[in-house]
Amino acid sequence: MAAFSPATPEEVLSVVKWAAGERATLEITGNGSKRGIGWLAQTEHTLELSKLVGVTLYEPDELVLSARAGTPIAEIEKLLADRNQRLDFEPMDYGPLHGAQRGRGTIGGALAANLSGPRRLKAGAARDHILGVSAVSGRGEAFKAGGRVVKNVTGYDVSKAMAGSWGTLAVCTDVTFKVLPAAQTETTLAIRGLQDREAAAAMAQAMGSSAEVSSAAHLPERLAGAVGDGALGPEPATLLRLEGLPPSIEYRLELLRKLLATADLQVFDEDRSSTIWRDVRDCIPFADGTQTPVWRVSMRPSAAPAMTMELRRTTPASFFYDWQGGLIWLRMEGGEPEAECLRTLVKRHGGGHATLVRASAEARATVLAFEPQASALRNLSDRVKASFDPHNILNPGRMAG
Structure with a gap:
């Protein structure tokens, strides 16, 4: 070699x-x-x-x-x-x-x-x-x-x-x-103590407002403390990021305060905000030095809490949400990928894509990491692959096994 x-x-x-x-x-x-x-x-x-x-x-x-x-x-x-x-x-x-x-x-x-x-x-x-x-x-x-x-x-x-x-x-x-x-500055508004369904509703409300929220994520209990050097503490945190000029951010922040008037709110300035979102981006809550299986699931935001709730009744799992809930990071605490179970649940709750982004060598040798394609799409993908790489010499099997 x-x-x-x-x-x-x-x-x-x-x-x-x-x-x-x-x-x-x-x-x-x-x-x-x-x-x-x-x-x-x-x-x-x-x-x-x-x-x-x-x-x-x-x-x-x-x-x-x-x-x-x-x-x-x-x-x-x-x-x-x-x-x-x-x-x-x-x-x-x-x-x-x-x-x-x-x-x-x-x-x-x-x-x-x-x-x-x-x-x-x-x-x-x-x-x-x-x-x-x-x-x-x-x-x-x-x-x-x-x-x-x-x-x-x-x-x-x-x-x-x-x-x-x-x-x-x-x-x-x-x-x-x-x-x-680049935005001149950024601020993060954290809503404290919401459960998953409440957080999904709050994120949808904020994203649908005129506050121009650029990012929305939710970290359940305990996982919240893993980002931003522990600034959030262990209590659940629903995060809304605002970017732009300081006067604009202040105006939009006030809009959100009024919109979420009954919520327990906390504001983080630029330095802390950027650290929090960098950790959310890089899946730091699951960067634990192990090979415990981690999935990246993309699906309809409104369906995500119901899917994760049903999953937890089947197998032990930890998770947090990005993209207003449209992206779910999942760690399978039992040590097995549980691919068939997860993909069945995703399909049952409206469909989406589940990608295995971390697992042991043994699991990677048996589990299809990328979402299986429907036959028509698979045939199209095969034709595209053949036109670029007819002899299948570039990363053969990387995506399809």
């Missing part, structure tokens, strides 16, 4: 072209922060992009940034922060959940996993901000798609196709993202 570490797009092309000719399978990875997600790699060689780094274009006035795929997100975020800009989709960092330090995730990995964070309700995910890619297909052919400005839609769908493909279609060498001005 060989490990390739190319430092240029030309070297990536050379490796993939050789692999295509030899029908040799490649595991595609950056710094490995998401290596524990999906089917265990069954490949002959590794193509590691950690040396393919560097920002190749940054035009703050044009709100556009291009970088090599292996460039750490932390590096890009620092560069943008110096110009009061940001990646608005707020990509999460899977490192802590898998026992690694923060800051190892790469910008190519953000696109491959279609990452997002608590601001997804307002800003979308990586696929909503990608402008263009340069990549090498499984055929060993280099190609470019998209452009450098939002209005240029040439090949845009191909760029979006890379989002969430987990390296199974092509090896991205360069990515171009839209960036946006």
Whole structure:
């Protein structure tokens, strides 16, 4: 087994072209922060992009940034922060959940996993901000798609196709993202003591108001104390984030106070607020150094409390909610993934997607990590895969087993 570490797009092309000719399978990875997600790699060689780094274009006035795929997100975020800009989709960092330090995730990995964070309700995910890619297909052919400005839609769908493909279609060498001005400040309003159904109602009420809430999450009892360096304490906390200019935030904060007049409210300033939301984003309540199974479930927010309640009657589980309840982080305390039980309940409560994002090697060898596709969608996915990677050499089985 060989490990390739190319430092240029030309070297990536050379490796993939050789692999295509030899029908040799490649595991595609950056710094490995998401290596524990999906089917265990069954490949002959590794193509590691950690040396393919560097920002190749940054035009703050044009709100556009291009970088090599292996460039750490932390590096890009620092560069943008110096110009009061940001990646608005707020990509999460899977490192802590898998026992690694923060800051190892790469910008190519953000696109491959279609990452997002608590601001997804307002800003979308990586696929909503990608402008263009340069990549090498499984055929060993280099190609470019998209452009450098939002209005240029040439090949845009191909760029979006890379989002969430987990390296199974092509090896991205360069990515171009839209960036946006950072908010001047932020504040978090915490509603204390609500149970799950009450929290779901409060989040829906706040998100439906004119307060322009950018993020809404709920952490049940005990889990609340795991974020923000313990600032929330153990009592349940329903979190609402406001971003923008200070006078605007004060006005919108007062709107929420009136809207939630009977609730026990607590306000956190910018520093504490940003720490809280970073911990929610990175699933810090479950970053416990174990391999206890953790699921990422996306479903209709109003159905989430009923689903989790029924799940707890079946198996011991801990959970908290992001995206107004549309994203549920679940830890199976019994040690087994309970995939069939969970996916049956999600389907029963309106449908959604359940992705196993942490588990032991034994569980990953037997449990399908990604939501099984309906036959028609699966046939379409297979045709797309065949057009990019006809010999199935790139991350074979990563998503489908």
